[in-house]
Amino acid sequence: MLAEDDRRQAEALRRYLTAEGHEATVVHDGEEALRAARQQTFDLLLLDVMLPGLDGMQVCRILRQESDVLMLMLTARSSEDDLLRGLDVGADDYMTKPFSPRELVARVRTLLRRVPATARHPPVLRVGRLTVDEPRHTVTAGGVPVDCTAGEFAILAAMIRQPGRVFTRGQLLEHTRGIDRESTGRTIDVHVMNLRRKIEANPRRPRQLLTVYGVGYKLTAGTP
Amino acid sequence: MLAEDDRRQAEALRRYLTAEGHEATVVHDGEEALRAARQQTFDLLLLDVMLPGLDGMQVCRILRQESDVLMLMLTARSSEDDLLRGLDVGADDYMTKPFSPRELVARVRTLLRRVPATARHPPVLRVGRLTVDEPRHTVTAGGVPVDCTAGEFAILAAMIRQPGRVFTRGQLLEHTRGIDRESTGRTIDVHVMNLRRKIEANPRRPRQLLTVYGVGYKLTAGTP
DNA sequence: CCCGGACCTGACAGGATCCTGACGATCGCG
């Protein structure tokens, strides 16, 4: 995925990448980048630091908390602080404009070499009797298809990507709506309750979508 | 492993790396680098391009055919071709001198993060027969899962990150509730007592969660 | 324009957890 607001530059880079055999989805602002990265699975994200709305740094920081996807930052600035900040928020590499497309492609190749291609595109995620198919936007529980709303699906998809990990309400909120949002309401609880009604055999006794008192929720296999 | 022929620079870098919590073995020429890298397993190799005998490029190319170890090249030259050559022979990253030690350390950290966490920096921390898994928010003692409340978990997590260090009650308090709080009550003592009941074989005779009279508490391995 | 679904919000109740204060046990020190 390439996030770059300058449409001409974006198009130029996309061509270089395509010529090298990569497939590139282009987005033009930070929120769009965040949404796309959460919805689909990319091999690598190219993030311009200067993006309208949410800048590349913020996108990187947020996504790094949620996944290990490879991220390469692009910036016009070249101060060392900027660079360090980029690496600190979790970028895997960093390039300063102007750079040669050849170098960009070389770095992309280097980054991708580390991750076996097969490991990059898990088709359907599964935990216990629960499956989530992100591209198709479908969910099954015990083989039975389940209808989920957008918000519910976003929560499930986020959690099933890191089974067992505890998510705070704030983190889960970021997945349903955009960032910000300081909601102190019962929003997430309500979604979780509705999810339990749909995926748990006995919603009063959850086996997979568990509460971690004082922290948040986590998704587990259910039957060790 | 750091391969650098200039002894002064090598020593300076080694100190920076050590200060950051890394352990560094230093070698001074290419052949030595090759030998060391084949003999032991390193998390990452820092290779100066200018090495007597075998230069860094060659070392990198040779080792890359034998393993996937992370390699970061250091060079005085800054031509793009040189850089591309470095990435092409299989380096994972590339830095041009002069660079700031801070940047080096940041890049090292970034590279290390890419390696499957389970290999090097396991998400579960262990001290003696005790393990703490922060993302999953779980604790085991002697292999048996232990239920901890949020407060108890916060205390354990803080202590296991620096085994053996003594924590005052005030410091531990900061980990349970937010900051401030000047509680002078028995709060922490109660939590510690409850923890001992859960993780110690004999809570009256703590072996891991010890009291340091007049100071606070510390967590140790128990029986080495 | 009306309608329905999805989402958010606020309120409430039932628990789980935490804090507090008191008391006795233990420790360090002279």
Added chain:
DNA sequence: CGCGATCGTCAGGATCCTGTCAGGTCCGGG
């Protein structure tokens, strides 16, 4: 060995957290 300071332990009540429900808002489709 005696003393003050510190620590372990207990239980009750204050506090915080979550499940649940009933509106209210927003949005797109008919």
